[in-house]
């Protein structure tokens with residue numbers, strides 16, 4: 001039998017390094033994961049360098065690689081992808097940015113890059129859309145809230161460049177930076193000016209916003225600053241269906257991933273109750289993926305919460321959430337005729353609180369797969385599997401071959 005349907009399940013940032021809090025195990029190894037272990041036992045396992053060995057990928061570059069769009073060829077920055085995911089349609093000349101609602105203290109120091117992992121920022125986004133005016137600079141803005149502390153900005157105007165720096169100091173206790181053009185091109189100078197003015201005006205709007213007044217009363221960090229990064233113009237992406245002959249959907253609360261899906265031509269399927277965090281309704285997500293596999297050939301599903309726990313350095317929370325994921329995945333075991341690919345997009349070690357280049361575990365389970373002897377889904381066990389060590393960009397070709405849709409190389 002040959003599988004006709006493919007489920008790509010990306011467990012965002014699930015991969016880790018040994019954690020002190022877990023007696024030297026990774027959260028994935030420490031977690032009780034009977035479902036993932038059964039998938040490993042019934043499949044072929046390996047480890048994967050999403051981009052290349054030693055390269056520390058973002059979720060943007062890693063997901064592009066996994067979908068067969070190597071970032072070295074296709075990446076034009078995170079901003080436009082994140083913007084598309086929030087519903088901003090990026091057209092020629094627009095510059096997109098990823099934004100964080102963040103907290104700055106009275107001394108001007110960033111005390112929380114994620115404003116206490118705030119959620120429900122729509123009223124803040126609306127105030128920014130209504131209040132920011134960059135017309136004196138010949139620029140209009142689009143601004144949309146994303147999941148959690150995330151948001152996206154696009155600048156619209158004549159002669160805007162995308163080679164500008166970020167105001168994100170990338171660590172707490174530091175001052176936000178001034179955005180600077182990275183070249184002598186006046187277009188980049190114009191963008192940098194517009195960004196700095198946007199940050200100033202939005203900061204004023206956020207400072208006294210009732211949402212923040214209430215947060216401060218409740219002892220929560222206010223979202224009183226926007227950190228913006230990942231400037232870019234939209235790239236050109238050959239469509240998934242034409243490239244692979246497969247129709248497809250993306251299921252992800254994280255707007256970056258739904259944005260990547262959209263730009264390569266996957267239909268975004270929103271699932272109520274999913275948050276991109278550890279409180280997400282994963283049962284609903286898994287149900288939606290199974291339903292979607294009834295209509296489409298390929299489904300990309302991203303589960304984000306473990307990555308957040310890694311960024312927060314919370315090993316025990318990460319282990320516990322992995323157990324929640326595992327339970328939610330149980331219905332997938334019945335999909336005997338579907339090719340199921342499970343992997344992480346990158347490692348997010350709790351000890352690093354950011355992504356690392358450590359390779360991630362990967363398993364492929366379904367008809368035609370040569371089952372190896374690995375029966376546990378974790379970083380070390382998978383390293384002994386039959387896929388050995390592959391790159392992210394190898395995953396689509398391997399998948400297509402397993403469903404007999406690869407092209408013969410040679411005559």
Ligand SMILES: O=C(O)[C@@H](CO)OP(=O)(O)O
Nearest residue numbers: 059100113114150308311
């Ligand atoms: O969006 C996220 O989850 C992370 C990583 O991409 O970004 P940040 O560190 O700004 O929260």
Ligand SMILES: [Mg+2]
Nearest residue numbers: 012013059345
């Ligand atoms: Mg990620």
